[in-house]
Structures are given as C-alpha cells and as structure tokens.
Amino acid sequence: MATLIADQTFTEKPEGSETPIQVVGGCGTHSYFKNSFYQRLATNVTKDHIHDAIIRKLDVKSLAYSSSNTIRLADCGCAVGPNTFNAMQDLIEIVKQKYKSQCPNSQNPEFHVSFNDQSSNDFNTLFTSLPQEIHFFVAGVPGSFQKRLFPEKSLHLVHVSYALHWLSKVPEGLLDKNSPAWNKGRIHYAFAPEAVVKAYANQFAKDLERFLNNRAKEIVPGGMIIVTNPSIPDGMPFSEIANGLMYNCMGTILYDMVKVGFLSEAQVDSFNLPIYACPPGEFGAVVERNGNFRIEVMGLTNPSPWLKGRINMPEYIKHVRAANESMFNKHFSYEVTEEMFRQLLERLEEINDKMVSCYRDGVQLFAVLQRL
Secondary structure, three states, X not given: OEEEOOOOOOOOOOOOOEOXXXXXXXXXXXXXXXXXXXXHHHHHOOHHHHHHHXXXXXXXXXXXXXXXXXXXXXXXXXXXXXXXXXXXXXXXXXXXXXXXXXXXXXXXXXXXXXXXXXXXXXXXXXXXXXXXXXXXXXXXXXXXXXXXXXXXXXXXXXXXXXXXXXXXXXXXXXXXXXXXXXXXXXXXXXXXXXXXXXXXXXXXXXXXXXXXXXXXXHEEEEEEEEEEEEOOOOOOOXXXXXXXXHHHXXXXXXXXXXXXXXXXXXXXXXXXXXXXXXXXXXXXXXXXXXXXXXXXEEEEEOOOOOOOOOOOHHHHHHHHHHHHHHHHHHHOOHHHHHHHHHHHHHHHHHOHHHHHHOOOOOOEEEEEEEEO
C-alpha cells in the first residue's frame, strides 16, 4: 500500500485512469505508521496457516543451494512499517526453522528482503524506522506491483498483505450514465446493483491476473506467494459486513454535504472507492485460470477475534483514516475530508452495536500459492 503526505487539492480523474493508493505517510497523528496496529493483529491470525504451508511445502534446502545460499524475499505493498518488518522477520524465522530441519549441520542461509510500494511511498519513514537489530539485507523497490519489479527467477518468497484489494483503477462503467454499472448515489459497491458488483469483480480479476503473471516471471519454481486480504464468503452481499456499513455511511455523509451546498453533486458522483474484497471462489478461479501457481492452502478467517464488546470507534476511525484519507483528499478539498471523517465517527458510533453484530468470522482471506 503506497504512502504519501495527503494532497489537499481537488482533482477529478477521468474514468479508467490509474488510481495509485496512498496511505498517510510520516509519523504524525493520522499517519499509517502510528495507526496500523489493527492490520497487524489481523495478519497475526493467519500465522499458523502460513507456518504450516511453508514447513510442509517449501524446499528451502534446494532454493538456498541454487542461489548461493541466499533466500530472497519481497513484500509487495509494504507501506511505511512497522508491520512490514514484523511480517518479514516472521517469514524468515519460519524459513530458518525449515532449513534447520533439512540441513541440521549447516549454517543458516543469508536473507535479502526487498520492500516494494508505489514510487510515491514514504520510503524515508520506512527506512528510518528499521529496527536496530535486523538479520537480513534490505533494499527498497519503488513501482506498482502490477508491473515487473525484479529480475527473472530472482525471488523465493513474495508477501502481499492488505494490498491486493486496492484496484489499479476505477472499474469500467461506474461513471457512464449509459452503463448498467453507473454507480450514481453511491461511492462503493456496498448496497449497489449486481452490475456494479460485477464491474468491481472484473477489475479485481484483471489486476490479480496481471499481478500473478508478473510474479510468475520473478519467482523461482517452488517459490511461494503469501497472501492476506480482505474478503467475504462466496455469495454473501458486502452490505452484511461492517465495512459495507462504513462505506455506505461515507457515501451518505458526502451526499448530505451536497444537500447543504458544501460540495457539488458532480464531485460525489465522480468518486468511487477502488476497493474490492474478493471472495475465495473468485480468487481461486483467477489463480487456476492463470496456471502459473498451485494453491497450497486457502481459507477465510476472522481478522478480529480479539474484539469483545463495542468497537473503540475513535481508534477505529484513526486506522480507517490512515489508510483512506489521501484518496478523499485527492478528489475533494481538505475541508470536505475533515468534515467527512468527523461525521463518520459520530454516525458509526450510533450504529456501533450493529457493526459489532455484523458477520466477521470469514472476512479475511489467506492463501499460499506455489510457483509451478
């Protein structure tokens, strides 16, 4: 997930243009660096599944011997830390464990980790916050993971967490008045007609296909991609989960601002959140159609089993804002964004109990894909 200190000007992008996603950079009050602990807790839920898949299926001995005893990892969509450092260290420890079981009398391989995100990513914050004691070599690789990033057959493990759900562009038809997917009156596919949902699903499938094709050229045979992503059970409407209620509230707030003349209806009509929570059936179908990877494990988990009782809404909004603010600031004025998040806190607090009661047992996908 890319980072940028939020832009405060209104710019309207044409339909179909690329939409780089930028979380809030730096280490300030609304920064992703200080407001991404919930994401860390969510990914921790999948650690045992990832551990088991690597221990069972990754031939670390062969990979290390064929690459001068160096294991190369990449985190695609790394943002600004500290989550990316924890994730990479966790993977390295699992690989070391597997190597020790295969080569008990050999010295551990060396590790080289590439941190990738958009060129606008706040790499300064990323690298100045590196832990003092790390036992791997580090490189920064700017650029969209929808494109080639690394030399052919140079990677052994690729990690992508809470990044694939950001679409590369607004789905086709959402801004076209003559399209069945015209999304007037909403800013997301939550509570939208099936044609809008399908437009989002089609764009996600194109993006995932492109991601897999590029990583297939970069990952050695037997290497792996580790995926954690927002999801939803097959066939369940997005309106039944808490994020669906939140995105709907965001849209309602913006259209209420139109009614009082705070912004124009055209500004809101031309804004759609490029976010899609892919169900496992759709995800698996794209992987199988692609043909470059085998699904070793895939499933759904509850990203917040620790949540007991009502949501700490001020803290929740801080995390939502850190990940989403710059999208709003690129399209609306700074004042509109400020007011939207102020009202969002109030309105979500009013439906706190409803959000807690929403389905959440299977709204996070984890998958381990092995290069054929």
